Amino acid sequence: MPASLTAVLLGLPLTLVVTAAAFALGAVGGIPLMLGLRSRFTPVRLLVRLAVDLLRGVPTIVWLFLLYFGLAVGDVRLNSLGAAILGLGLVASAYLAEIYRGGFAVVPKGQTEAAQALGLSRTTTFVRLLAPQALRTVLPTVTTFLLMLLKDSSLASTVGVLEMTAQATAFSRQNVSTAGLTPFFVAAGVYIAISVPLAIAARVLDARLSGSH
Amino acid sequence: MTASLFTPAGEAATAGVTIANLAKSFGSHLVLDDISVTVRPGSVTALIGPSGSGKSTLLRCVNLLETPDAGTITVGAQTVHAGRRIADRDLLALRRQVGMVFQSFNLFPNLSVLRNVALPQQKVLGRSREEAEERALALLDRVGLRDKAQQHPQRCSGGQQQRIAIVRALALDPRAMLFDEPTSALDPEVGVEVLAVMRELARDGMTMIVVTHEMQFARDVSDHLVVMADGRIIEEGHPATIMAEPAQERTRRFLSAVLER
Numbered sequence: 001m002p003a004s005l006t007a008v009l010l011g012l013p014l015t016l017v018v019t020a021a022a023f024a025l026g027a028v029g030g031i032p033l034m035l036g037l038r039s040r041f042t043p044v045r046l047l048v049r050l051a052v053d054l055l056r057g058v059p060t061i062v063w064l065f066l067l068y069f070g071l072a073v074g075d076v077r078l079n080s081l082g083a084a085i086l087g088l089g090l091v092a093s094a095y096l097a098e099i100y101r102g103g104f105a106v107v108p109k110g111q112t113e114a115a116q117a118l119g120l121s122r123t124t125t126f127v128r129l130l131a132p133q134a135l136r137t138v139l140p141t142v143t144t145f146l147l148m149l150l151k152d153s154s155l156a157s158t159v160g161v162l163e164m165t166a167q168a169t170a171f172s173r174q175n176v177s178t179a180g181l182t183p184f185f186v187a188a189g190v191y192i193a194i195s196v197p198l199a200i201a202a203r204v205l206d207a208r209l210s211g212s213h
Numbered sequence: 214m215t216a217s218l219f220t221p222a223g224e225a226a227t228a229g230v231t232i233a234n235l236a237k238s239f240g241s242h243l244v245l246d247d248i249s250v251t252v253r254p255g256s257v258t259a260l261i262g263p264s265g266s267g268k269s270t271l272l273r274c275v276n277l278l279e280t281p282d283a284g285t286i287t288v289g290a291q292t293v294h295a296g297r298r299i300a301d302r303d304l305l306a307l308r309r310q311v312g313m314v315f316q317s318f319n320l321f322p323n324l325s326v327l328r329n330v331a332l333p334q335q336k337v338l339g340r341s342r343e344e345a346e347e348r349a350l351a352l353l354d355r356v357g358l359r360d361k362a363q364q365h366p367q368r369c370s371g372g373q374q375q376r377i378a379i380v381r382a383l384a385l386d387p388r389a390m391l392f393d394e395p396t397s398a399l400d401p402e403v404g405v406e407v408l409a410v411m412r413e414l415a416r417d418g419m420t421m422i423v424v425t426h427e428m429q430f431a432r433d434v435s436d437h438l439v440v441m442a443d444g445r446i447i448e449e450g451h452p453a454t455i456m457a458e459p460a461q462e463r464t465r466r467f468l469s470a471v472l473e474r
Contacts, residue, residue, distance in 0.1 A: 114319035118333040119308040132323040
């Protein structure tokens with residue numbers, strides 16, 4: 001047990017790096033995609049809609065293979081970590097764009113009308129009024145997505161990133177007669193140890209925000 | 214900080230509003246059919262009529278929340294012609310002259326009461342934060358809500374929220390005010406607080422156009438009553454006269470229906 005725990009924990013930093021980097025990429029990349037989905041210009045809207053559906057329509061693991069084995073700029077290929085972060089991040093940006101869009105869609109129309117009637121600019125209305133309200137609405141959904149991403153980071157093992165799941169698999173193979181399923185139970189325990197406090201923190205934040213609301 | 218708080222002192226505090234030959238369709242449905250209304254500076258016009266008569270759409274055309282298909286709108290010296298492309302500059306110039314109060318208050322839930330009133334002043338008029346908040350507090354004080362300044366609007370009652378919404382609009386020193394059924398979402402005893410503020414505003418000489426079902430308010434406060442039905446003005450004139458002796462059968466039916474409630 002301690003041996004398998006040590007082995008699994010070796011992968012923890014990469015699990016956290018892949019999750020955090022892909023989430024950051026998705027959270028930021030989702031903003032322009034969301035703006036595109038809300039664009040007043042139909043061609044822009046259709047193009048971004050197509051891109052988002054394409055990103056979401058292909059399994060993440062397929063994106064990882066395509067990026068890792070297929071993408072080459074000249075002689076330069078993505079390393080496994082780069083491919084994992086980029087693949088998970090791109091897919092995350094598509095999902096988060098949809099989540100953001102949903103958040104803006106539920107801000108009442110009266111908010112925009114009141115801002116217009118007051119003579120506020122489109123930018124001020126968006127940045128100071130609509131975005132904070134939308135963000136507030138989507139916070140629980142975004143947290144759920146982050147927890148899913150934490151678990152999906154295990155897909156990085158398929159392109160050779162030695163994160164927790166890869167470490168558990170390796171340890172299990174090296175100790176076929178003794179380890180059994182233990183490393184996977186250990187990995188499950190570590191995933192839970194990260195995700196449950198995260199979920200609790202998000203609920204606390206949510207309750208605090210709705211308290212002030 | 215006396216009686217002139219509501220209306221900016223000095224040159225031409227309030228403006229008249231002239232609506233001429235306004236038309237508007239939603240798809241093939243004609244909601245405004247050749248509407249002309251003149252509102253003198255400092256006067257109060259009440260717009261009444263059955264739902265679907267076009268009165269809210271007319272009001273929303275005045276500050277271009279709805280774009281009319283034809284006609285002109287003049288507020289003070291600012292005229293906008295429908296049918297042509299309206300430059301952003303003209304749109305903003307018109308909206309800066311006119312304040313609006315909505316049925317559903319539409320306060321910003323992500324901002325405190327104070328910031329609701331101060332932020333537009335900073336962004337639209339370029340006032341400093343201190344100046345804007347000072348003005349906000351003075352106006353909130355005037356409607357008895359200074360102690361709510363740091364709260365979020367959702368913590369306030371409907372009547373309080375609507376008074377805050379009025380203050381938010383007034384803080385921008387408008388030269389005319391539009392009210393779109395300001396008490397319809399409120400219980401009658403709460404609506405009274407809002408109507409009291411509106412009466413005071415009228416006394417201060419603010420130009421007001423009020424879409425309302427409050428017949429007593431329309432009779433007591435307004436100088437001019439406009440009755441609409443099916444996108445047209447069917448009758449207009451002195452409120453007491455129309456209410457006592459409506460010239461149109463349609464007006465009579467509407468008035469008795471409203472008064473029976």
